[in-house]
Amino acid sequence: MSTKKLKIVSIAAEVAPFSKTGGLADVAKSLPKALKRLGHEVMVITPLYGQIxxxxxxxxxxxxxxxKVYLNSVDKVQINFWQGYLMRGLPIYFIENKKYFSAKKELYGSRRENVRFLVFNIAALKxxxxxxxxxDIVHCHDWHTGLIPYFLKTDFKYSETLHKTKTIFTIHNLAFQLGHDWWAVPAEKKDYGKNKIPHITDSDIENINFAKRAILSADIINTVSEQYREEIMTTNFGQDLQQILRNRExxxxxxxxxxxxxxxxPQNDPGxxxxxxxxxxxxKKLNKDHLQKLLKLKVDQELPVIALTSRVTFQKGFELILQILEPLLHLxxxxxxxxxxxxxxINEIKKFAKRYPKKMAWLSFKENQKMETLLYAGADIFLLPSHHEPCGINQLIAMRYGCIPVVRRVGGLMDTVANYNPRTNRGNGFSFSSFNPYSLYATIIRALENYRYQTNWHKLIFRVMRESNSxxxxxxxxxxxxxxxxxRHK
Known part of the structure; x- marks a missing residue:
């Protein structure tokens, strides 16, 4: 096996701790660090969000x-480049353009999202x-970087610096393919990945499918779990790209x-x-007491605390959760x-929290981010009944803190959570297959039944905390x- 030290560029729209809306930022921070520790030369590129x-x-x-960065023969933008460090010897570069990256406090949500990330892609190559x-490698994370593999096969094909560079495109969530909902693009405006990129003044640029072009152009494509790799080649999970993924299987x-x-x-977490x-x-029990007091819940060690930390969306299973909240809160x-x-x-959740103030609490992630790990430390059970889940990071963090996961058997959740069997003492959580409220409720009941047997539950906590998910x-x-x-040849 080759031991040559690789030169790797990792490019992502968000990188913790500088900018973050979800798990992508954690991956874009942690993977380059791990690669650096393996002895490789790594650098990271991300936008400079001026208000963040x-x-x-x-x-x-x-x-x-x-x-001066030329986007094509007509359009050009002015860019400032900044440098910082993710860790010693691991530089991170920031692309600054106030018009495109500093106009608002949010990372995303512009009506010209495709133009913003076109600027980012070309500026990164520049x-x-x-x-x-x-x-040796340019590693592109998710749709925001999807034009980079395309440009390396077209406009930058004969670049003195990049002509030998290979690309890997990581699909973190195939539902996100461009700056807007892919399914809202009219059939006659769909991007088939072959035509030239329109000028930035042309409204058609907002229909360019970054993810599709990356899949067609990258030397290697990967997803963030083995199960999700299988799922996205099917009609149910392929988000209209299943055929081109099967073609490049x-x-x-x-x-x-x-x-x-x-x-x-948890050994040294200041939170x-x-x-x-x-x-x-x-x-861990002391954290539970503290959490219950802090959130004005009933302080009682025997009451199992169930925590859920995720984006509040259909994807994360909230449709199911809301259907079982009433009977759940009677337990x-x-x-x-x-x-x-x-x-x-969120409004529905708040209504329940108001009706059951001693049994339920809701916290905004944006305003209470520093409390996230306290929830894992103070809770007994972690809930993530996703409709689809490319990987899921929160269940891995929960297990690190001894919080036992209840998840749907899909995507990365299927790869990381095995059903607990008290007879064999195997498994690290509780899972179900069918996306319906009855299956979710039954699985939560199963977890609660096992919680009653504290000796076995402690063994389960001990085992999940010792798992290696680094x-x-x-x-x-x-x-x-x-x-x-x-x-691979170009």
Whole structure:
């Protein structure tokens, strides 16, 4: 096996701790770090969201100013490039254009989203050329970076710096393919990935399908779990791209995400009331007491606390949750929700929280982000009954803190959560298959029944806390994929 040190560029629309709306930011931070620890040369590129990222707080240095970047023969923009560090020896570069990345406080939601990320894609390639960084691999994360593989096969094909570079495109969630809902694009306006990119003043640019072009152009495509890799080649999960994915099946792989064990560590997490590890599980109870007091719930160790931390969307199973909330709240349990998203769902959750103030609490993720790990430490059960789930990171974090997952058997949840069997003492959580409220309710009841047997429950906590879900193994799998991409001819 080759031991050559690789030169890798990782490109993503969000990178924690600088910018974050979801799990993509965690992956875009943690994977480059894991690759660096394996001895590879890595750099990261992301937009500079002016109203979110403070250049002084993060000690960013302006390295190129007012660089003219041509988007095509007519359109051009001026870009500033900044440099910071994710860790020692791992630079992160920021692309600044106030018009496209500093106009609002949110990362996304512009009516010209495709134009914004077209600018980002070309500016990222321009930066690599300016740095004369002869990358072996450009790793593109999700639709926001989808035109990079396309441009490396077209406009940048003969680039002095990039002509030997191979690309890998990671699908984090196939539902997101461009800056707007892919299904809202009229049939006659659909992008088939062959035509030239329109000028930025042409409204048709907002119909360009970044993800489709990446799938057609990348040397390697991967998803964030092995099960999701299988699912997206089917009509039910393929989001209208199943055929082109089946056509490129030999280039399509699945690698389950990891989590950063330095960031998520109950042994030294400053966000906890009392730190603990798998050998001091009783200290977890002190976090439960603290959480119950903090949220004005009934303080009672015997009451199982169920936590849910995710975006509040149909995808995450809220349609099912709302259908069983009433009977669920008649049980001897407590519920804690943390998340932002669909206003209708959130309003319904708030109504229940108002009716059952001693049994249920809802917290906005945006306003209470620092409390997230306290929820895992204080809760007994973690709930994620997703309709579809490419990987899911929260169930991995929950298990790291000894919070037992109840999930739907789909995508990455199927790859990471095995049904617990008390007779054999195997499994690490509770799962169900059919997307309906009865199956979800029955699985929660099964988890609650097992919770009553505290000796066995403690053994289950001990086992899930000892599982290895760090980035070390996934990072090695990515390196193997990179080497495979490098063997392929353009």
């Amino acid at each position: 990222i403070d250049t002084k707080t993060h000690n960013l240095k302006l390295i190129y100013e007012n660089v 930066l690599i050329s300016l740095l004369k960084y002869e990358a 030999d280039k399509l792989f699945g690698i389950v995400n990891g989590i950063d064990y330095a960031t998520y560590n 906890l009331f009392k730190n603990y590890d798998c050998n001091k599980i009783n200290n 001897d349990i407590e519920l804690v929700f943390m998340g932002d998203g669909d206003k209708e769902y 980035w070390e193994i996934p990072a090695k799998k990515y390196v193997a994929l990179y080497r495979q991409a490098m063997k």
